Amino acid sequence: MGVKPRATGAVRPGGRTARTRAAVLAATQEELEAAGYAGLTLEKVxxxxGVHLATPYRRWRTVEGLVVDLLTEMGRNEIxxxxxxxxxxxxxxxxLEIAALYRQPRARALVExxxxxxxxxxxxSTAWAAVIAERNRLASRIVDRAVERGELPPGTDGAAVSGAVGAPIYYRLLVARGPEDDEVAExxxxxxxxxxxxxxxxxxxPPGPP
Structure with missing residues (x-):
């Protein structure tokens, strides 16, 4: 979750538009990590x-707009x-990878x-749900390979398995507010x-042969 945004400018990939967007999204992530959502302002970003004062107001308008764009970009990153x-x-x-990530204070602050x-x-909310769905889709490759090896039956819902792995860890992080230790992950x-x-x-x- 703590991956820095990639530059994917809508107008000229690799050009000034892309560089500006990347700088603003990186600053948004850093502000979230440093001060949380309550401390996030367009002025601080x-x-x-280092962009022109009018740029965030013109393109993103609000802090919610910044967060939505950041989440959209995070959803494009491979894990x-x-x-x-x-x-x-x-x-x-x-x-263990998830738990190790959220033991890092900045990553924990970002997800919070x-x-x-x-x-x-x-x-x-919609953008965050899309990020989680994409993460579970990518992690479902684990189950797909297990089905191919014969460890699990065809039709096993890989995204649901992935979600079942992550859910207790996120509960510990966001609800119980406890440390992310390896025992919870295991x-x-x-x-x-x-x-x-x-x-x-x-x-x-389960689905059978066509």
Whole structure:
């Protein structure tokens, strides 16, 4: 989640528009990490990014607009997916990666900031949901490979398995407000693995051959 935004200017990729957008989104992320959503202002983003004062007001208009664009960009970033050759080990590695990320204070502050924005803005909520859906889609490759190896039955919902790994970790982070330790991650992965093996994430009538 803490990946820096990539420059993807809508008008001239690699040109001034792209550089300006990248600078503003990077500044938005840094402000969220430093002061949270409550401390995010267009003025602070302008000062940190070094762009002309009018630019954020003209293009993004509000702090919600900045957060939505940042989330959209974060959703485009690829994430490393474990590939150990074992479903159990892949899920364990994925959980430990998530926990390790959110042990970093800046990454923790960032996710807290975007979740706060999502609670206050319908547009930010939609963008955050899209980021989570894309992360789960990418992580579902773990389950797809497990199905190919015969570890899981066809039709197992990979995104649901991925979500089951991440949910306890996000609960610990955002609700219980506890530390992200490896024990929580390992339990989350073990529970998701056991549930997947028992068929919890497989439809009653899995798809058959065409």
């Amino acid at each position: 302008t000062e940190r990014s 490393p997916i474990p590939d150990t050759g074992s479903l159990k080990d892949d899920l364990g590695a994925l959980a 900031g975007v979740v706060t924005a999502a609670l206050r803005s319908p547009e930010a 339990r989350a992965a073990a529970a998701a693995y056991a549930a997947a093996l028992s068929g919890v994430f497989t439809p009653a009538d």
